[in-house]
Amino acid sequence: MGNLRAWLEKRPPAQVITGYYLLAVTVSILLFSIPAVHKPGVDMSFSDTVFMAISIVSDTGLTVINVAETYSVFGYFVIMIILQFAGIGIMAVSTFFWLVLRRRIGLRERQLIMVDNNQFLLSGLVRLVRDILKIIVVVELVGGVILGFHFLRYFPDWQEAFLQGLFASVCATTNAGMDITGESLAPFAGDYFAQLIIIIQIVIGAIGFPVLIEIKAYLAGKKTERGYPFRFSLFTKFTTVTYGVLLLLGTLAILILEANHSFQGMAWHERLFYALFQSTTTRSAGLTTMDIGDFSRPTLLVLSVFMFIGGSPNSMGGGIRTTTFALSVLFIYNYTKGNRYIKAFNREIYKDDVTRSLAFTLIAIAMCMLSILLIKVSDKQLDLIAIIFEVCSSFGTVGLSLGITPDLSLFAKCILMILMFIGRIGLTSFLLIVGGGDKKTKFDYPKEKMIIG
Numbered sequence: 001m002g003n004l005r006a007w008l009e010k011r012p013p014a015q016v017i018t019g020y021y022l023l024a025v026t027v028s029i030l031l032f033s034i035p036a037v038h039k040p041g042v043d044m045s046f047s048d049t050v051f052m053a054i055s056i057v058s059d060t061g062l063t064v065i066n067v068a069e070t071y072s073v074f075g076y077f078v079i080m081i082i083l084q085f086a087g088i089g090i091m092a093v094s095t096f097f098w099l100v101l102r103r104r105i106g107l108r109e110r111q112l113i114m115v116d117n118n119q120f121l122l123s124g125l126v127r128l129v130r131d132i133l134k135i136i137v138v139v140e141l142v143g144g145v146i147l148g149f150h151f152l153r154y155f156p157d158w159q160e161a162f163l164q165g166l167f168a169s170v171c172a173t174t175n176a177g178m179d180i181t182g183e184s185l186a187p188f189a190g191d192y193f194a195q196l197i198i199i200i201q202i203v204i205g206a207i208g209f210p211v212l213i214e215i216k217a218y219l220a221g222k223k224t225e226r227g228y229p230f231r232f233s234l235f236t237k238f239t240t241v242t243y244g245v246l247l248l249l250g251t252l253a254i255l256i257l258e259a260n261h262s263f264q265g266m267a268w269h270e271r272l273f274y275a276l277f278q279s280t281t282t283r284s285a286g287l288t289t290m291d292i293g294d295f296s297r298p299t300l301l302v303l304s305v306f307m308f309i310g311g312s313p314n315s316m317g318g319g320i321r322t323t324t325f326a327l328s329v330l331f332i333y334n335y336t337k338g339n340r341y342i343k344a345f346n347r348e349i350y351k352d353d354v355t356r357s358l359a360f361t362l363i364a365i366a367m368c369m370l371s372i373l374l375i376k377v378s379d380k381q382l383d384l385i386a387i388i389f390e391v392c393s394s395f396g397t398v399g400l401s402l403g404i405t406p407d408l409s410l411f412a413k414c415i416l417m418i419l420m421f422i423g424r425i426g427l428t429s430f431l432l433i434v435g436g437g438d439k440k441t442k443f444d445y446p447k448e449k450m451i452i453g
Contacts, residue, residue, distance in 0.1 A: 177286015177399020286399025
């Protein structure tokens, strides 16, 4: 153990965090191999067990089986527990146990927390983790109780109603596209109250933990250290506006594209809630109130783009993240206008952040395109749109599917598993593992202009 600890101390934090998530996958595979997790008579192959373990650890929710027909009540609770560890973050949950055991949290642990939560500073990390845990647990419990009471009208007894309510609450908050109804949220397609509760929970899980903590501080009337009124950070302003704009654009796009297709003959409020919920769920949730296979091909492509973008940084979501997308768009806009600097909310954005955003976007596009090509080559019979949708759903850790997941070849499933895992640990950690950290050169070469465009 001493040698293992010494070896881990020498590893970069990103590699250690990835190792912890791989360990979480291994533990999940072992848990899902326990007979009591499944319903009597259910037998799952090892490859399907691995796929489900990675899907749950990555908070994706893509499934190769019907969850309601496969897992027992004990299995449901195992799924919810794993979703907590994965969604909040391995290091956040570990920190909670360290605090309970009154163990000192040293520099190395703080470095791991910083990488796992995509933070820049070592100070305030323990308080950050404590606040994250409080907010998420409270949101899930309150949501579970509200939905449990509300679901009494749908289910024959209170045990089933509260189980369904708690599972839906946990999956919505952790942005995991799983359900135990067997039909996602289609049974509640006309229940706007239940949809609003779940939409709020999805947004809480996808908008980013720093945003939630700042909102909590604002509502509590907290002031700065110098006694000035509380001010939201640039990250919170930028993230919230981007998230809101994407949510609105997604809703409008679905309303327009499906007006004469799947929404034909519906009342205005039905169209609005169908479009709003489907736009919200593409952030990273994966729950749906209708059969998305009924959507037109242009709508499916639009949804794929939104799933590729994913949720906000330091949230339950995956994808390239909302801020990465927004910075890339702002760069293109400013470049065409001849502006050398990118500004937002009276603040100038660091050039390194813009460069990283462009690099992440291009790498993610290349990664998804390669995945689509490989899956199409291995599974020639599959529709290209369905493959694009599945790949974007995996990378964005969304969990939406056109129903092709169980029919994929083992090779295609392996590609999706890799994408889900990368989507969970984040492109930053993935690139640090592949390419290492920033490298300092001992000398510079002469610069020369290059003709482009």
